[in-house]
Amino acid sequence: MERTLARRTLLAATAATGTGVAWGTAGRAAAHGGKRGERGVAQGAVDAEVARLERELIALRRDLHRHPETPGQERRTAGVVARELRAAGLTVATGVGGHGVVGVLRGVRPGRTVAYRADMDAVPPKDIIGGGPAAAHLCGHDVHTTVSLGVARVLAPLRTRLSGTVVFVFQPAEETLSGARALIDAGVLERTGVEEIHALHCGPFPVGRFAVTPGYGLPGQDKAEVTLSGPDAPGDAGRLAAKIAALATVAQPQTPADLERLIADAQVPGGPLARFLAVRATAQGDTVSVSYRCWPEERYAEVRADIRRLAASYPGATVSFPADPFPAMVCPEPDGRRLARHLRRTVGRDAVVELHAAFPPFSGEDFALYLDRVPGTYTFLGVRAPGAPVTTAYPHFPDFAPDERAIGLGVRTMAGWLAERTSAAQRG
Numbered sequence: 176m177e178r179t180l181a182r183r184t185l186l187a188a189t190a191a192t193g194t195g196v197a198w199g200t201a202g203r204a205a206a207h208g209g210k211r212g213e214r215g216v217a218q219g220a221v222d223a224e225v226a227r228l229e230r231e232l233i234a235l236r237r238d239l240h241r242h243p244e245t246p247g248q249e250r251r252t253a254g255v256v257a258r259e260l261r262a263a264g265l266t267v268a269t270g271v272g273g274h275g276v277v278g279v280l281r282g283v284r285p286g287r288t289v290a291y292r293a294d295m296d297a298v299p300p301k302d303i304i305g306g307g308p309a310a311a312h313l314c315g316h317d318v319h320t321t322v323s324l325g326v327a328r329v330l331a332p333l334r335t336r337l338s339g340t341v342v343f344v345f346q347p348a349e350e351t352l353s354g355a356r357a358l359i360d361a362g363v364l365e366r367t368g369v370e371e372i373h374a375l376h377c378g379p380f381p382v383g384r385f386a387v388t389p390g391y392g393l394p395g396q397d398k399a400e401v402t403l404s405g406p407d408a409p410g411d412a413g414r415l416a417a418k419i420a421a422l423a424t425v426a427q428p429q430t431p432a433d434l435e436r437l438i439a440d441a442q443v444p445g446g447p448l449a450r451f452l453a454v455r456a457t458a459q460g461d462t463v464s465v466s467y468r469c470w471p472e473e474r475y476a477e478v479r480a481d482i483r484r485l486a487a488s489y490p491g492a493t494v495s496f497p498a499d500p501f502p503a504m505v506c507p508e509p510d511g512r513r514l515a516r517h518l519r520r521t522v523g524r525d526a527v528v529e530l531h532a533a534f535p536p537f538s539g540e541d542f543a544l545y546l547d548r549v550p551g552t553y554t555f556l557g558v559r560a561p562g563a564p565v566t567t568a569y570p571h572f573p574d575f576a577p578d579e580r581a582i583g584l585g586v587r588t589m590a591g592w593l594a595e596r597t598s599a600a601q602r603g
Contacts (some may be wrong), residue, residue, distance in 0.1 A: 199499055215284075216336045216594035218521060222587055224329040229583045232325045235259070236582060237462040239317040243297030243310045246348035249274040252295045252320065256345045259324045263331040265343070272357030279331055279367065286339025286597045290364070290372040290551075291589065292542065293323035294349035304349060304571050314570040315558065318577055318585070320345065322375060322556075324523030326593065337596030342367045352501060355541035364548055371510070371551045371596065374542055375585050378555025379568040382578040385518050385588070386442075386528050386555035389511025393540040393553075394453075394468035394533045397475055397500035399482050401463040404491035408461035411489050414459040418485050419465055422478070423454040425536050432434035434565045441534040448532030452478060470505040470533040503533065504543035507550045514552045517592050522584065531556075538570075556585050 235255075242251055253274040260267045260278035268277045274295070297310040297317075307313075327343050344363055348354030363369075380386050401419075403411045425448065428434045440447045450475065454467040469478055479496060486492040518527045542553055558577030559568035566572040 181436040182427070199347075214336065215338060215598050216333050216591070217331070217374060217589075218424070220309050220333055220336070221263075221329055221590045221594070223588040224332065225325070225583050225587050225590070228325060228328055228586075232321050232582050232586065233579050235324065236317050236321040236579065239320055240312050243312045244295075245299050245310045246296040246354070249275055249347045251349070253345065256295070256320060256324065258329055258597060260343065263328045265327060265331065269332075271363060272347070272354065272359075272361040275354065275358050276343075276348040276359070276490050277363060277367070278327055278345070280327060280334065280341045280343070282337030282339050282341075283335045284338040286337075287370050287599060288340040288342060288368045289593055289596045290325060290342040290344050290367070290369040290549075291323055291593055292344040292374045292545065292547075292554045293319040294345055294346045294354065295349050296348055296354070297318050298350060298571055302571060303573055305573060307573060311573075313573065313575040314350070315575070315577055316349065318377055318556075318558065318579075318582060319371060319375060321582055322371040322585035322589065325582065326590045328596065329480075329586060333594075335545050337594060337597065340367075341593050342369055344372070349541055352539060355544040359544055359548070364545070369549055371549050372545045373552045373554075373589070373592065373596075375554055375556045375589060376540075377558045377568070377570060377577050377581070378427045378560055379412045379434065379565055380528065380555060380557030381559050382557050382563070382581050383522070383584060384526050384528060384557035386530050386534075387511050387515045387518070388530050388534075388553055388555075389515070390506065390508035391530055391533050392504035392506045392543070392546075394470050394536060395467050395472055395475075395501045395503035395543065396466065397478065398467075398497055399463075399465040399479070400495050401465070401482070401486045402493045403461045403489055404465070405489075409458070411492075412458035412461055412463050412556070415485060415489060415492075416456040416463045416465075417458040419463065420454050422481055423452055423467075425451045427520070427537060431565050436568055437535060437566070439590060441530045441532040442528055443533045446531060448534065448536060450474075451536050452533075453536050468536060468539065470503070470536070472500070472505075475500050482486045501539060501541075502512060502543045502547060504540045504546060506546065506553050509526055510550050510552050511554075514554060514592060517595060518554075519586055521588050521591055 265278040300307045346354040363578040
């Protein structure tokens with residue numbers, strides 16, 4: 176159950192290829208770079224490009240929002256992404272790991288290869304809190320896609336000052352935790368020579384604020400199935416499900432006040448979410464199905480032992496687990512702190528908060544699979560409008576409505592950050 180087991184399993188997968196232009200071995204920028212002493216990409220130049228493009232980007236986001244596509248069905252979205260990247264002059268491959276799109280922007284100067292990932296799929300009806308009639312962009316992936324396209328469009332005309340290579344990874348099927356694996360199996364990291372990878376995600380923080388996650392991230396997920404036997408197996412299953420559910424140390428939020436408390440707790444060093452267990456256990460007939468998330472992920476072995484112990488009190492009960500839990504997403508602490516410094520320089524010290532817990536405790540993220548292979552960062556982009564209910568900025572709620580001013584802020588900060596990372600002489 177160690178983290179390395181999941182990594183080995185994935186690395187052993189068979190590679191697949193995308194369609195379109197060749198995109199492998201894109202990681203070396205042209206070696207005939209600019210003149211000695213010439214400045215790299217300045218934040219002022221980035222800000223000017225963002226100001227020029229901001230209205231167009233908001234219109235683009237609204238278009239994507241009107242056309243949500245479920246995980247694995249992102250055909251139209253992928254087409255829009257490929258069109259925008261080609262118009263900006265990037266090298267583009269489509270059909271990577273399904274509907275994935277990879278865009279490669281090579282700077283004129285030599286430097287490092289850094290990736291930026293955006294997820295494209297919408298939330299399926301069954302995953303909308305309270306249910307919904309149809310898929311909808313209630314997790315902010317339309318914003319993520321727009322920010323990434325904005326970064327590409329900002330950096331492309333500045334490529335004469337850009338060092339290294341930026342690889343834009345547009346991922347399908349994040350909601351089902353299958354898209355990252357498909358792209359990795361297609362060789363997106365190895366074929367492009369990616370040295371680190373970064374991402375933003377909409378979060379329930381005030382617009383204009385960023386929440387960094389050094390040393391933290393999002394929990395993974397483990398599952399179990401317990402089958403009972405005997406004449407009262409259905410009754411035993413109900414009782415066992417209640418006992419397993421009682422292992423939880425954090426409950427699903429039921430009210431906006433609960434959500435506000437979770438957000439506040441995540442910002443407290445050593446607070447209530449520094450170590451937690453979230454459990455869902457349901458009985459159907461003679462079977463108990465269990466799904467749980469915990470932090471730190473080393474607790475998986477402990478929780479599995481607790482489930483086995485509880486099941487053992489019912490003669491004849493059998494317990495099964497997957498070979499490995501889905502891994503937690505853990506952001507390297509040094510990378511998160513470097514990004515925090517960049518954000519404070521760019522948008523101000525008060526615009527950056529640090530999370531001290533895996534957040535939110537009830538969600539996973541397949542960005543974990545990239546971070547199992549290369550270092551990087553995963554940061555929350557505040558999208559809560561002034562005075563708006565917390566549910567309008569908390570993913571998967573039916574009234575999720577991010578403040579679109581966050582788009583320009585995301586583009587400003589990430590364009591400058593990627594330019595900084597590609598030009599770094601070494602990691603550090």
